[in-house]
Amino acid sequence: MLEQAKASSSETIRWLNADAEQLPLPDNSTDLIFSNLMIQWSTRPELVLAECQRILKPGGILAISTLLAGTLEELKQAWAYADPGRPHVNRFTHLTDWKRLTGQQLPGSTLDAATLALPYDSPMALNRELKHLGAVFKGEERRRTITAPGRFKAMCAAYPKQGNGEIIASYHAGWLYWEKARLEENSAFFING
Template identity: 45%
Template structure:
């Protein structure tokens, strides 16, 4: 996302408000993070950071997996506050910006981040910070959403009005270019679609609200969405209903592993 598209203060506030409901709605996020854990290279890291740690689910998973010091960092204060309350305790939590990490240079062996960096206006700066804080041979492993995510919802809204209702994400080609220019060695990079199924459109919209993944683009409508527009949206989304009776919502997920040159 470009800096003109996203306001990190609004992102932080939205996810903070959703902290208490996030875990109940995060099945897709858990699957994506689990899939990233499954492709991590064999390693014995001493210092690990979960960047965009949310309520700390993967922070604790990393703590259980490695005999290492593990820290959780997140932009949303509400998420960090909730994570601190969950057992088991890990080494530490902090409110932090991925573009300006409060970490010493060459201090980490693994920087793990799942479905967080798509909310950063400057992914190139995130990559530069990762390169700075990782030791030689260290890994940055992350997932992020790319263009094409929630295309069904975007197309349905386009049939209703001219406002921007669905978050925009970086084209995969732009992501590949940033990775190539990052100075980090690309060990793994693939884009995989995840198709979620719903009985009703309202299930998807409630889930997005519970996650805090609200629309934060310029051009979004102000105030509440009227009943007439919601009825029109529901009708427009029906064109995607599958033979099994479900409504799909597709996410395009980039899975990336980079390494600092030794």
């Protein structure tokens, strides 16, 4: 991804591959942080938010999108029918838990949420897209062997279909916005007289 970004951008842009929980950037060094659908994969999102808070300059802007609980619920239910007791869809944080975390760590932040329903030709088309994106199930309880074709067929049969044969995949998304307080907003003035 970085190679593609470098190839299609100005040479003045510096690209960095780093751990979001330990960014190799100085305090108060960044004007803008934009993160698109990354933080839901972190096992410790509070560390990612703390790093964002640390490296943002006063007045700097943080904009994060994430997936929330309820994402791919149709796929989850179809797999529950086809392979009972074996999860095949990642767990995502509930909106109320995100609001609590972001409210504590980033006072004054806003968190908007909406559900996006995207059409696919078939459950297998959805499955191929998720695999291509690298959004495969990563849970500890995942099956360690190849999923049998019969289970895929049962999942496809259980997935709810539209009148035209297409399927819908629901993505519950959240958008977090925060501006780091400017220095004058953090200061208190005392006048002796």
